[in-house]
Amino acid sequence: MMKFQSEKGEVSISNSVFSNITGLAAMNCFGVKGMAYRSMTDGLVHLLRREAMSKGVRIAYLEDGAVSIELHIVVENGVNIPAVCRSIMNEVQYVVGKNTGVEVRSVDVCVDSMTL
Helix, strand or coil, rough: CEEEEEEEEEEEEEEHHHHHHHHHHCCCCEEEEEEEEEECCCCEECCCCCCHHHHHEEEEHHHHHHHEEEEEEEEHHHHHHHHHHHHHHHHHHHHHHHHHHHCCEEEEEEEEECCC
């Protein structure tokens, strides 16, 4: 959880807010089928539903008040993976920064699977 102090009081932003904003921003990019989650029990990659997409996002809070984001995604077959990842990085950094006011230091995109 991240806390800010303003002249009107304290504002707290929870992990789920960051995860939901990040997941929705990534899902809006072309070529993204969904968020991914690697099961600890069987080791397989699962495509997450919209309600559970926060499992595919990891947020790291840095000491200077910025955040670092790691995304796990499933892409569609036949897309240019580096172009999709660059698009996601730019979109997530912009949307999260705009909606929360927090500086996004880095966005790492991990492509866990591709749909056929």
